[in-house]
Amino acid sequence: MKITTVKELLEAKVVWGEELIGKHVYSACGSDMMSDVLAYVKDQSVLLTGLVNSQVIRTAEMMDMVCIVFVRSKVPNQEMIELAKESGIVLLATDKRLYDACGILYSNGLCGNGVRRG
């Protein structure tokens, strides 16, 4: 799935990274606890979270993720946007809640565990 599709499915807006939304993503995970993301996630590309601080961006950077979706209308601040730019991570924001956003992506074929479905 392309990041553009993630954006469309979640009716999200691009906070940063418009020129990178053609990139493909193969997996995703959703959590507000960064250590859980760091523990269980392998070869993931999209992080969905309701947490908004610089550590979210750094966590994604550590995991080589390419896109972060902020749920529940959370908006990252300028400092976070700068960090995302440095790391080349696309930032999306959606009004949807974490569970719903994850469900929508999952049912459209974006899996949890680093494997492509179907």
Next chain:
Amino acid sequence: MDNNIIRFTYNVDGTDFTSAGQASVMLKKNLRQLGISPDTIRRASIAMYEGEINMVIHADGGVAEIEVSEECITIMLKDSGPGIKDINQAMQEGFSTAPDDVRSLGFGAGMGLPNMKRYSDHMEIESELGVGTTITMKINI
């Protein structure tokens, strides 16, 4: 052999949570420049990141010293914090003494030390109450 060892040192500021993780981001950049495989870099970066966060939330910061040889990346995290009372207990998944405000920042799930062990090939913790903690991790290249 010794001249093949590359060293990096980072100060970890313990006063500002916003900057926590900066040293790990820098380490990751530096390791990329050395042409180490992405998978190895990721493991080293995650292990370092959890350790760096711990230094900030549990020990008021410290110093990270990294050595890269042909065979492995050695990460040494030194702090002069309160020390760890019971290392075996601290290593258990879910054990945390982090206050609630840390949890609301996305950390304090008691997964940090287990993650550090998971991602490194060798990990050693030396800690003395009231003196500080030194954690050494090796990641094979």
